[in-house]
Amino acid sequence: MKSIVKCIFLLVLIILFEQVVxxxxxxxxxxxxxxxxxxxxxxxxxxxxxxxxxxxxGITQLNTVCISAYGSVITYSGTYRYDMVDVNSTIRKGxxxxxxxGFSFPLFKRRLFFGLLKHIPTNxxxxxxxxxxxxxxxxxxxxxxxxxxxDTISPFLAYKxxxxxxxxxxxxxxxxxxxxxxxxxxxxxxxxxGNSVNATIGILFKPSKKFSIGLSLKTPSKTIxxxxxxxDNAWKFYMETSxxxxxxxxxxxxxxxxxxxxxxxxxxxxxxxQYTKWSTLDVIxxxxxxxxxxxRKNHRLxxxxxxxxxxxxxxxxxxxxxxxxxxxxxxxxLALRGGFYFDPSRIPVDNLTLxxxxxxxxxxxxxxxxxxxxxxxxxxxxxxxxKEREVPLISDNIFKGIYSMKKIKPMLAVTFMF
Numbered sequence: 001m002k003s004i005v006k007c008i009f010l011l012v013l014i015i016l017f018e019q020v021v022x023x024x025x026x027x028x029x030x031x032x033x034x035x036x037x038x039x040x041x042x043x044x045x046x047x048x049x050x051x052x053x054x055x056x057x058g059i060t061q062l063n064t065v066c067i068s069a070y071g072s073v074i075t076y077s078g079t080y081r082y083d084m085v086d087v088n089s090t091i092r093k094g095x096x097x098x099x100x101x102g103f104s105f106p107l108f109k110r111r112l113f114f115g116l117l118k119h120i121p122t123n124x125x126x127x128x129x130x131x132x133x134x135x136x137x138x139x140x141x142x143x144x145x146x147x148x149x150x151d152t153i154s155p156f157l158a159y160k161x162x163x164x165x166x167x168x169x170x171x172x173x174x175x176x177x178x179x180x181x182x183x184x185x186x187x188x189x190x191x192x193x194g195n196s197v198n199a200t201i202g203i204l205f206k207p208s209k210k211f212s213i214g215l216s217l218k219t220p221s222k223t224i225x226x227x228x229x230x231x232d233n234a235w236k237f238y239m240e241t242s243x244x245x246x247x248x249x250x251x252x253x254x255x256x257x258x259x260x261x262x263x264x265x266x267x268x269x270x271x272x273x274q275y276t277k278w279s280t281l282d283v284i285x286x287x288x289x290x291x292x293x294x295x296r297k298n299h300r301l302x303x304x305x306x307x308x309x310x311x312x313x314x315x316x317x318x319x320x321x322x323x324x325x326x327x328x329x330x331x332x333x334l335a336l337r338g339g340f341y342f343d344p345s346r347i348p349v350d351n352l353t354l355x356x357x358x359x360x361x362x363x364x365x366x367x368x369x370x371x372x373x374x375x376x377x378x379x380x381x382x383x384x385x386x387k388e389r390e391v392p393l394i395s396d397n398i399f400k401g402i403y404s405m406k407k408i409k410p411m412l413a414v415t416f417m418f
Contacts, residue, residue, distance in 0.1 A: 031100060031119045033070050033413035037367025037380030038325025039339020041270040043214035043258025045325075046204060048376075049102040049415060052117035052156050055202035055216040055258070056168030059113045060160040062104050066115075070378075070413035071099035078386070080128070080354060082136075082401030084393065089132035091405075098123070098409075113158040117170075122150035128354055136399075137183030144182050146355040151175040154200070164207065170200040176223045176249065178284075180355060185233045185307045192227030192247050210262045218254040220280060225249065229288070229310065237304065243290035247312075252280040270325040278316035278346045285311045314356065316346045333372060337380070339365040349391045357403045359386040367411075376415040383408055 032050025035042035042050070046058025049068035078091040100119035107114065125147040130137075133144055151174070158168030177193045198221035206212045230242040256274035263269065288294045288308075297308040323341040330336060340363065347358040367380030386405035391397045 031117070031121065033072075033367065033378040033380045033411040034337065034369060036382055036409075036411055037337040037339060037365050037369075037378070038270055038327060039323045039341050039363065039365050040274075040321075041258060041272040041323035041325035041339060041341075043202075043216050043256045043272050043274075044204075044212050044260040045258070045268070045270050046202070046214055048378075049104065049117065049413075051168075051202075052102060052115070052154050052170055053119060053121065053200070055204060055214040056156045056158050056170045056200055057166040057202040057204040058214065059104050059115070059156065059158040059168055060111075060166040060204070062113070063106060063110050065103075065105050065418040066415055067101075067103045067418075068413060068415040069099070069101040070411060071097065072409055072411035074098055074407065074409045076405070076407040078126070078357065078403070078405040080357065080399075080401055080403055082399075084400065085135045087133060087135050087401065089129050092127045092129060096125075098411075111160050113156075113160075113168075115156060117152075117154040117156070119152055119154070120150065121152055121172075122148065124148045124356070126354075126357070133183070133354075140183060140186065142181070142183035142187045143189075144354055145179075146181070147177070147179045149177045151177075156200075164205060166204045168202045168204075170202075172198050172200060172218075174198070174221070174223070176225060178225055178227075178247065178249075182355065184231060184310075185236075187232045188229070188310075189231075190227060190229040190245070190310070192225035192245070194223045194225040196221040196223035196249075196251065198251065212260045212262075214256075214258040214260075216256050216258075220253045220277070221251045223249045223251065229286075229293075231307075234293075237296060237307070239292050239296065240290060243288045243293045245289060246287045247284055249284055250280045250282075252277040266329045268327040270323075270327075272321070272323040274321045274323065276319050276321075279318050281314055281316045283311055283313050283315075312355070313351050314347050315351050317348070319344055319346055327369075333370055335369045335371075337365075337367040337369065339363075343384075345387075345389060349389060350395050350397050352389060352391050352397060352403065353399045357389075357405065359389050359403055359405045361386050361405075361407075374417055376413075376417070378411075378413040378415075380411045381409070382411070 031053035042054040046055040047061045051058030102117035104115035128144040156170040160166045174196045198219045202216040225247040234241045258272040260270045299305040325339040327337045343361040345360040361384040365382045370377040384407040390402045391400045
């Protein structure tokens, strides 16, 4: 009874902690401190709470009641330069918070496992210095920022068939939120939100004590976002300055295979191949409830249509990531970790904008882990070095110029075992 009370008390503390530790990152998060410190090469290892995200079958390796929480401070920076119109703008630098929590309970002689992970798998937020972008806004001072956040609650079940084979499934209940502000014939503002559901399915196979192989798949999902838009100078087109509206986001299928090789009791090497069908996220269209706005979006005069046509054209390309990780145990309680992967840009230069300035990243990570019978502590540091991308002058893209981004993300996690 005392153990149950302790579990409930700690869970309440973690939930409160997570509400304070909120996420603001560049484009997309990967869950888990240990997983991040090993470069996200975790499908074949999946031996902590973040297995719910990477490969839910790995939860069967946790033989006790576990409650985990993690948090991080994210520092990001970036620049946009368009010399032709004398624009040299920066992202407002800042430190932001990210976090999540999870718990797992074994049942039926540690063969069936259930629990939950609360995390933020997608969180993109940028805030440009509007004073430095007035030349893109016909001399007007406007707010330029954008954010796309997905808050997810993931209940899961996992079953251990035997010592070699496990299966797991996660139901992901997602809250999507999109906010955009930029110059468009004056100040343009929109806010939309909506819910979606998808699943993560995983298998973990251990042919020997040294090798484990993981397979994982996240199903695609469709989200209908409801909200509204506002444009200060829409009245000049004899329109109301605002309209209720809808957007549709088609989140892609994700699949991966991972291998973990335990060379000995001290050294573990992991590698993943992860595929994302980003081409599903081709366009994020918008529909206005105001018929006047909708007609002007499809107006025969391009000068009118371009003001009201707010479809977000991404034309994203499918990607394959090769991730690598390593863990070396210095002692029975202390381990060092490292990882590497290259994350290519997915949006073609002709569709690159200040709203979604996608660049390629070279990602280096390192971390340390402490483990005891009752408590695990994990720390990681991720450095994402963005490669400059240039939209050439011959492009039809109005946001010509050079984009540069980078991000630093330290993370800390604690796990209690009962």
